[in-house]
Amino acid sequence: MKVLVIGSGGREHAIVKKMAASTLVDEIHCAPGNAGISRQAICHNIPDSDIPGILGLTKQIDPGLVVIGPEAPLCEGLGDILRGEGYRVFGPGNEAAMLEGSKGFAKEVMIAAGVPTAGYERFIEYEVAMSHLSAITFPIVVKANGLAAGKGVIIAEAMTEAEDALRSCFVDRSFGDAGLDVLVEECLVGHECSVLALCDGETILPLEPAQDYKRIYDSDRGPNTGGMGCYSPVPRVPSQLVDEIIETVHRPTIAELARRGIEFRGVLYAGLMLTADGPKVLEFNCRFGDPETQAILPRLENDLVELMLACADGSLADHKLRWKEERCVTVIIASAGYPLTSSKGDIINGLGIDGCLPGVDVYHAGTAEENGQFLTNGGRVLAISALDHSFRAARARAYDAVGKVRFDGMQYRRDIAQEPARGEA
Numbered sequence: 001m002k003v004l005v006i007g008s009g010g011r012e013h014a015i016v017k018k019m020a021a022s023t024l025v026d027e028i029h030c031a032p033g034n035a036g037i038s039r040q041a042i043c044h045n046i047p048d049s050d051i052p053g054i055l056g057l058t059k060q061i062d063p064g065l066v067v068i069g070p071e072a073p074l075c076e077g078l079g080d081i082l083r084g085e086g087y088r089v090f091g092p093g094n095e096a097a098m099l100e101g102s103k104g105f106a107k108e109v110m111i112a113a114g115v116p117t118a119g120y121e122r123f124i125e126y127e128v129a130m131s132h133l134s135a136i137t138f139p140i141v142v143k144a145n146g147l148a149a150g151k152g153v154i155i156a157e158a159m160t161e162a163e164d165a166l167r168s169c170f171v172d173r174s175f176g177d178a179g180l181d182v183l184v185e186e187c188l189v190g191h192e193c194s195v196l197a198l199c200d201g202e203t204i205l206p207l208e209p210a211q212d213y214k215r216i217y218d219s220d221r222g223p224n225t226g227g228m229g230c231y232s233p234v235p236r237v238p239s240q241l242v243d244e245i246i247e248t249v250h251r252p253t254i255a256e257l258a259r260r261g262i263e264f265r266g267v268l269y270a271g272l273m274l275t276a277d278g279p280k281v282l283e284f285n286c287r288f289g290d291p292e293t294q295a296i297l298p299r300l301e302n303d304l305v306e307l308m309l310a311c312a313d314g315s316l317a318d319h320k321l322r323w324k325e326e327r328c329v330t331v332i333i334a335s336a337g338y339p340l341t342s343s344k345g346d347i348i349n350g351l352g353i354d355g356c357l358p359g360v361d362v363y364h365a366g367t368a369e370e371n372g373q374f375l376t377n378g379g380r381v382l383a384i385s386a387l388d389h390s391f392r393a394a395r396a397r398a399y400d401a402v403g404k405v406r407f408d409g410m411q412y413r414r415d416i417a418q419e420p421a422r423g424e425a
């Protein structure tokens with residue numbers, strides 16, 4: 001079978017590498033892909049925002065499965081368009097993708113479904129939002145309703161910060177149209193974790209939980225990023241808690257969508273805060289997480305293509321997930337200036353390690369190739385994942401590999417999985 005993967009990040013490289021191990025697959029295509037993905041897949045230079053271009057490519061390749069990685073084309077309805085043409089698609093349609101595309105819609109669904117989440121108010125008028133601030137206690141969280149590439153969330157400790165946040169949404173228009181519709185939320189306290197689950201519209205199969213690191217610097221300092229590292233599983237989230245989260249979050253959400261005539265086929269990702277009152281939803285994503293995928297998929301024993309086809313076909317109930325006992329630690333290497341800016345065109349040395357270090361996977365995110373050399377081509381450049389019997393050993397293996405990579409201005413966190421590794425002492 002031919003398969004087509006849409007996207008160009010580390011997440012898509014991890015999906016492509018796992019698909020390459022499937023006995024069902026003869027040929028993997030990717031649009032647009034990146035320099036690393038081109039080692040396992042035929043890359044087509046069509047951006048994932050070019051919906052007519054992707055449709056044309058799909059017709060040309062005629063794949064047995066299309067996997068849509070990023071949220072933007074999912075929210076644009078690429079899943080519906082391809083399904084309408086008769087293709088088997090892993091990824092929800094536009095209405096279900098609005099769980100990520102509109103934080104206000106996600107809240108509405110959660111409230112109707114009784115899913116625990118932070119209390120909130122929604123505003124489309126600057127003055128009304130500003131006057132609301134005098135009636136609340138701080139800290140609070142200001143969120144742009146629409147997609148803002150992980151940047152539209154501001155935690156305000158006090159009034160002046162909240163006023164600045166509202167001004168940047170409504171007046172400066174820092175998040176474009178996404179910021180003209182704003183949620184002001186209660187600030188939740190606790191540990192965060194990500195619980196992703198495969199869904200075929202009815203059956204829900206939880207993936208093992210993952211711990212993302214959102215801030216750029218060690219000890220969770222500095223601005224938020226797309227994610228600087230990850231580990232899986234999460235000792236703090238044992239399987240009974242995963243089951244509780246599936247029953248209190250994923251199942252009622254999928255059921256509420258179904259009640260509205262909306263089917264979710266793909267991955268439903270719940271970003272959660274483990275509060276003193278139990279797990280509460282911070283956000284939904286309608287897709288695999290990045291870098292969660294790079295820490296989850298290396299531990300999956302099943303054939304990923306079989307599972308994705310089952311999601312597309314509605315036959316997930318016939319499957320059971322199997323996991324390696326080993327722990328996985330993923331370290332992101334980012335370019336100079338990330339997350340405020342990013343640097344392109346720096347030569348990356350040391351990538352000869354790819355495929356040479358046992359237990360290590362190198363996933364490309366922002367890379368390009370020129371004259372046989374890999375160059376940086378974005379904020380997050382590489383994700384290095386390592387498997388081992390303990391977090392301590394997986395961590396050592398991952399950082400050993402990271403130490404062999406060199407490029408100007410490279411930055412990475414030194415504390416990924418330090419906490420669970422200490423817990424093993």
Ligand code: AMP
Nearest residue numbers: 118141153185186187188214271282283
């Ligand atoms: P989101 O894109 O909604 O996941 O928000 C990005 C990050 O902001 C989350 O990973 C949390 O660290 C933080 N965050 C979002 N909402 C809240 C909240 N209600 N309380 C505390 N932190 C939050």
Ligand code: GLY
Nearest residue numbers: 212227289290291
């Ligand atoms: N790692 C967070 C995300 O994929 O949105």
